[in-house]
Amino acid sequence: MTAESVLKSPKNLKRRKIMNSVMISLCIAAGFITIVPLIYIFFYTTQSGISSLNLDFFTQLPKPVGEEGGGMANAIVGSLILITIGGIIGIPVGVLSGIYISEYSKNVLSTIVKFITDILSGVPSIIIGIFAYGVIVIPMQRFSALAGGFALGILMIPTVAKITEEMLRLVPQSLREASLALGVSRWKTTLRVVLTTASSGIVTGILLAIARAAGETAPLLFTSFGNVYWQTNIDEPMAALPLQIFTYAISPFDDWHRQAWAGAFVLIFLVFIVNLLVRFVTRNKFSGNL
């Protein structure tokens, strides 16, 4: 930088001071510009959602077009099923590859895996939807919860892998060595000492991935597809909360909009709680006696 040359001319001092105040003010303004819309969205959704929330929302099926009332019970259950399928696929793959990246990272391969994991986390979720469509919907010849869950599972992998890796790296090397020095094999050390020590962090990371998957809409559009009826067979099209919100949001009916806000609130609430939990646990991790 040419800092020195600039500083040498005292005539500039006043200009520099003005510049300083202007830029600092702009940065402060930028801080507010970032936060304000986000907070607004958050509170708007919360407000519209809470006022629209009622028992029916959690217990009733959607009513046909034109009828007031009804709820999203099937979509909530559907989302739970989809996430469960996603978790069954995404969590083991994420955790085990996170273990590989963190614990056996001595070669180029782990760098490649890490890089590809980052890339996968940036692949648009709609693309994952197309992939699930090609791999599951086409062979089965129908939309299904299985395909939707599969897509959500893939979307969970990079998040889970990344958080697992990060949490395992926080485990001090001395604990691994302590365990090995007791004549415990490497794999038992990894599973029963390292993973256990990092478990609270990993669990919250998984919750984070789940919360994110719960709000995913695009990959479900042509996999799980949605359903206005009860459906718990995973080889059939199934309703999901974000799909239902989407359908209702772009509909022309006020009552559906109301219900969509309620659904949006449920999603935001989930995100909020999980993030709170993550913050709490990871803060303890950093300040903890590890």
Place this chain on the structure above:
Amino acid sequence: MEESRIEIKSKKKLGDILFENLTLIFALMIVGLVVFISIEMYIDSAESRERFGLGFIFSSNWDPVKEEFGALPFIFGTIVSSLLALLISLPVSIGAAVFLSEIVHKSVRTPISFLIEILAAIPSIIYGFWGIFVFAPFMRNTVQPILQSTLGFLPFFKGTMYGTGLLTAGIILAIMITPIISAITRDVLKAIPVSQREAAYALGATKWEAIKMALLNARSGILGGAVLGLGRAIGETMAVTMVIGNKAQIMASLFEPAYSMASVIANEFAEASGSLHVSSLIEVGFILFGVTFIINSLARLLIYSVTRKA
């Protein structure tokens, strides 16, 4: 060291070998998955690629009834809305990152970063929903009239004010990617040694000059964050679908409705009529995948280059 020496290598137990390879298999699954996704999309877009060739990218005719497919309007919509988002978001993100890491007091920093983190995790469907019901009307009634009355001589701000359209999509995307870019900028700034800033202060630099120096030193990382944000914007589906207007056209005015690659897939895929239609949509997806792949690779390399050094 002489090669004649005996190296002591401990024997691995069978369990260790098995476990390491088990984790390796799962790790390779991720790599395999990405490869598989590309292959699958390549194969499934074959019909469209054979039929239209490179013309697919340059034709702006998208007509499922006549089975004519050209992706230019979607590419246009995606590029313009994303670049618009980046243009708006980048200065704000950098400013916000500086605000959080250099200006604001520590005790406020943590809760604010936390807040931004939470808000960044809000599902995109909610941004879209809010976009339709709150932001688009605000654009139509307030922002667009002001723009038209002041800058209306520019072709970008001419035409009917629908509320939805390219500009609205760009701004919503900007709101969505700002937390991402500013978080990475903060990480990168953290990786720049404090001693540099102290040296600048010692030379009598003002606060802003010291910050500017740190920003300049961190520029490749910040660029990485920006590119990453661009990647997010390009792939973003639901929020854009809900506010961009979904009209396959290429117009100079940012007030006009447009269409994006992700949105056309979201809207038409489930109901696509013929195999050529599906194949064309998959080709759009394939282009989208390729673009985000390249952009994300670039972003990661830029970010690694700064944070690794630290």
Place this chain on the structure above:
Amino acid sequence: MTEETEEIEDKEEIEISEESDKESKIAIQTIDLSVYFDERKGIENINMKVRKNRVTAIIGPSGCGKSTFLRSLNLMHDMTPKARVFGEIFIHGENITNYNSVDMRKKVGMVFQKPNPFPTMSVYDNVIAGLKLNGMTKKSILDEIVEKNLKHSGLWEEVKDRLKSPAVSLSGGQQQRLCIARTISVNPEIILMDEPTSALDPISTSKIEELIFNLKSDYTIVIVTHNMQQAARVSDQTAFFYLGNLIEFSKTRRMFTNPKEKLTEEYVTGKFG
């Protein structure tokens, strides 16, 4: 100390490196042991015989390879991808490569510089961690082992009422004794200690030194220390490392009163280091 060992000790005093040592009295022997980190030398050509049921101290200035040497004795360099170990190591006459590392480490325990109890486990579980992680679950046996080893490590009176509380709630000195209890509960024959008291206060340090003295009758101990008084207090033999080489290895008393090498003399009299 019994008469018999005293006698051997005396013979040895004549010439420590003499080949007349009975093999059975040698716990560890290294032949041309070298460790490199990538191309960098950690230690080079260390030839050393560690005697059974003795405390052997390793001293030397920072970075001279004390830890590197110690960690090669239980193949801990496995955890450092760039480390390569050359030469030969014999544990009780058996080449270390004939063991698998897991079984070998049950014989050769290790105590680290910073106390490192397992943070997710209680005091009780830490003591028997090695057994539990290897599948031993019988409670009556475990109870007995916990009590025995905590007594042995002088911690029992202090923690017997809080066996179930987390190990990290103990003080640093208590944690280190807990780590020693954890190490001896897998019944090793040799215990390696890497500056076990450098993170502790003087009172905890003296407790651990006392403990080392008591452990000597059952175990062979190799201890790295920065503190020459400590080496003089606890060890029977002392090895002086300098820049990755073993400069001198002899009886502790001799080392501190009448060293053979000039370098050693300068170091033990505090002229450098």
